[in-house]
Amino acid sequence: MTAEIADGAQQFMRAFSDPEFVARYTDGPRRFVPGLDGLHRMTAVLLAERAPKHAKVLVLGAGGGLELNALAEAHPSWTFVGVDPAPQMLQLAERTLGARMNRVELIEGTIDHAPAGPFDAATCLLTLHFLAAPERLRTVRAVHDRLRPEAPFVVAHSCLPKERVERSLWLDRYAAYAVASGTDPEQARTMRATVDASVNMLSPDEDEAVLRDGGFRNARPFFAALTWHGWIGHA
Structure with missing residues (x-):
């Protein structure tokens, strides 16, 4: 991560290096992200619209391996x-993938460490909200540069409105969903406060503008679930 990533993202990054956090990570996203399994299935469907049978796919923010495993299961001929x-999250991804690791190369780093491609498709799920706006735009442009013309790019992450009252309402809903999904209320309150104070949230309109400015001029929304939004665009 670069110096442009805010302190809140650095706090999350330290959590991703905590063995106890990593050990219980697999269940965490489903408690905070409504429809996560459906999001993975939709991603597989959307990528397949233009990706070839033997597609090579870039997955940015692959730690944990949840989306990698879902995509590899849905498309057995993709790599x-x-x-x-x-690194600890990449180790978890390797364990999650099991035998499917024979179609996956895992790289420790950011987009700058990814091969030049060209790739047939790309994803970035539950990740871009960690990046400050300038770094987010730079990352999107770097993904675009690694894709074949017309290759699909699917992103999904958390967004929040700028207006204070509306923002607070959606943060309350974020925490309430986590509690309804089995998260300890105190942990949900802590996560709410951390997201509010530390993560570089943009509004949905601002996030869509980042994709357009990054080269994906036909980016369109396909997913919205409380604070979580997803888009598909083409290089």
């Missing part, structure tokens, strides 16, 4: 390059 800055 993948997964990139993530947290």
